[in-house]
Amino acid sequence: MSRIMKNENDKDQKHTLHTYKRSDTNEEIYKCLHPYCTHYINRDFLENKASLCPKCGEEMILTRQALKKRIPVCLQCGRSPRKKLEKTAEQVIDEILSEVNLTSEEDMEEED
Numbered sequence: 001m002s003r004i005m006k007n008e009n010d011k012d013q014k015h016t017l018h019t020y021k022r023s024d025t026n027e028e029i030y031k032c033l034h035p036y037c038t039h040y041i042n043r044d045f046l047e048n049k050a051s052l053c054p055k056c057g058e059e060m061i062l063t064r065q066a067l068k069k070r071i072p073v074c075l076q077c078g079r080s081p082r083k084k085l086e087k088t089a090e091q092v093i094d095e096i097l098s099e100v101n102l103t104s105e106e107d108m109e110e111e112d
Contacts, residue, residue, distance in 0.1 A: 017059060019052045022070045030067075043067055053077055 018032040018039055030046055032039040033054060046062050053060050053074040060066075060074035075083050 017050055017052045019054045020046065020062070020072060021054075033071075 015034055015037065018037065019034060020030040020041075021033050022043075023029040023031055023040070028043050030041055030043060046067060047064055049062050050059055051062050051072065052058070053076075054071055055073050055077040058074055058076070060072075062072055066072035066078075075086060
């Protein structure tokens with residue numbers, strides 16, 4: 001395939017979720033960062049909607065706090081104190097689950 005045909009195929013591809021960036025001229029307007037997307041939307045319509053994180057590419061929900069940033073990112077990519085709390089909570093849950101799995105495996109071995 002020629003390079004021109006590849007570019008035309010890229011233009012035809014649709015994406016279901018947008019990656020947003022605040023407009024340079026108007027703080028109320030956000031635009032999609034995908035190269036062939038011409039999507040613009042008002043900030044009021046974006047709150048609590050799904051988007052893609054520009055850093056990691058994971059799906060995220062745009063909160064009012066995230067929309068205050070020029071380029072909103074997910075909690076895992078941001079530098080917020082909530083991120084530390086979330087990681088600590090995940091570690092505690094993983095430890096508890098690993099302990100529960102160990103005790104349930106030991107109980108199964110005793111039954112045999």
